[in-house]
Amino acid sequence: MAWGVILGVTKALKLDKHGFEIKPYSLTYKNAQVQTVLTKVLSRTRRGIRVFADVSVVAGFIMMGFGFWFLIDNVTKFFDKPEEFSELTVLIPGVTLTSSSAILYFLLSIPIVLVIHEGAHGIVATLEKIRIKTGGFAIFIAMFAGFVEPDDEEFNKAKKISKLRVIGAGATSNVIFALALGAILLTNPFFAIIVPEPIRSAFYEIPQGVNVLSIMQGSGAEKAGLQTNDIITSINNITIVTPFDFTKVKLAPGSTASVIVLRDGQKITHQVEIMPSPEDPTKGLIGITRDNSVSYKPVYNFIEWKSAELSMFLLWLWMISFFIGIINMLPLPILDGGKFIHSIIDKKLSDVMVNRTMWAIYGFTFALFGLNIALSYLKSGWFTI
Known part of the structure; x- marks a missing residue:
């Protein structure tokens, strides 16, 4: 129903004349002025962005490793310690997200997370002198995506380290944002639910x-x-x-x-x-x-959380930002992790071997991710949030 309203409003306002591309299954917005904005931001923060770009390469490996460790460890727990198995699902409004509050928090969080993610890609690309042709967002019925579109020729000619900086920047920015938000939320009793030990004991009265x-x-x-x-x-x-x-x-x-x-x-x-x-x-x-x-009672309760709705929204924002960052670094065709691995092995092997290696990695990652979702279904059925 929401998708029908979006298409109707878009066509009624003739937004196709203002950078919107309308199709029955998608709505895409592109803006060619993104490069100008990113250049202005970079001119004021070049030194900090340079440090961030270098950190993004190291963080890319760490996040990818953490993602694999979590998925493999989770499968092991299903058979060894089933009570500790973490159930996974793909968040899709109207399908796995069914409560009105969950859908609202999700829809409010996604644009913030996408702006941070794609903005980081764009500003590091600008730092590496890779031109950004357009930037924007897309909606595929109930799925959201943001993007910055670098010049393919300039990106392909860039140094390998420059490519890794650009690719790793998006996920790194999401995780850094989540860590900063998490530090604030340590004063919130709701956040204790998802904080692991021993951090929980240090910041909350159990x-x-x-x-x-x-x-x-x-x-x-x-x-x-x-x-x-x-x-x-x-x-x-x-x-x-x-x-x-x-x-x-x-x-x-x-x-x-x-x-x-x-x-x-x-x-x-x-x-x-x-x-x-x-x-x-x-x-x-x-x-x-x-x-x-x-x-739970926070040990450091210098922030008074009076609104349960605000607490839940920030909890969702933290969760989506952190896990989008981690999952984006898994090596799958449409994710940053796939581009990250491809950039590392490209030109070290023949084109045929690069393709074979990438599809083997894609297959393993997809099977591992799918196994976690399938085991979640076996444990609790088709669960919704």
Whole structure:
């Protein structure tokens, strides 16, 4: 529906006369004045951009290595430690993004991330004296892309190190932006959900568990002796710290779960018979209403976060910026990582061997990425956000 509105407005305003290219499946905007803007910015920050460009080459290798490590380690966890497996999906509005709030945060974040990413490509290309013909953005129904279009002849003639600087700059700028934003968000309780240890313990007071607000009558929780204001710390040996940890626990109706709670400072273990969920009889319930609020407390709380909406938007912005940076450095045909590897091996091997090597790398990367998504489907089905 949104795509239909975009096409209708674009045609009604005759935007094709102002740099827009309209097709049934895409909308593209190109601006030939990007080079002028980038030159002005570069004239004021040349020394800093030079340092950034050099860092981008090293960061490109690091981000690519981290991406491969994460995907391989994640597959290993699926078989070795399934409770630690991270489920992956491709974010597509209306398909995998279905809640209105998630779609809104996604749509607000993407333009910011794209401007940072493509701006970094463009300004480093200008530093390396590679002309930028046009810059702009494209929408492919529900997918977004930004681009700067360097002069192909000048780019191909550029030194190898210059190419690597230009290619690595986009992803590096996203990750640096995410790190800067993350430093601010360390004062936000929502951010603790995704911060790994030991950073989390250094910046947040860790909650003891999840508070029980009420007990369902006739439930296994009531029969086992759970009480209101108990703090659940463990279910079937899975540590419970936040409400999100409940998703790690698989409860089959009719089975018995070992639930550890804190009551008046003492640990008590209950054997709870799992009841079927009224909405889905195949899913099990303990029989409680739990506190779903985020109970982490920042150690450095000099920023007062009053708006949950702002917190969630910045959390989405951090997430998209960081992972777009990392994923963009994976060697796939349409991503920066593919161009990065191609620039390294180009002219060191014959054209035939370069092509064969690149397609072998593409195939391995695609299979690894696809395996992570497929295993996520096997674990939880086709999940949406």
